Amino acid sequence: LETLTSTLPSASPQEQKQMLGERLFSLIQAVQPTLAGKITGMLLEINNSELLRMLESPEFLLSKVDEAVAVLQAH
């Protein structure tokens, strides 16, 4: 995560989302294997500082994953 936070500011917006997406996906895949791609896609619409908070706090990430699953099921 330290590598990510130090690399992120010098990356393009597209690259920033890509890097955050890779990290988020690997974490989300552990709890939601079938929906991980869509959940990650949804969460990437959130601003990067919030996404970094999710990577730093598993509890925060899981609460956002739960929200995303609820939205997906309602969709």
Place this chain on the structure above:
Amino acid sequence: GSSINWPPEFHPGVPWKGLQNI
């Protein structure tokens, strides 16, 4: 428009296209 393709799905190792419309 149709929201049937929402949300964009992220695939590891594949460039994410979700920002194209921003």
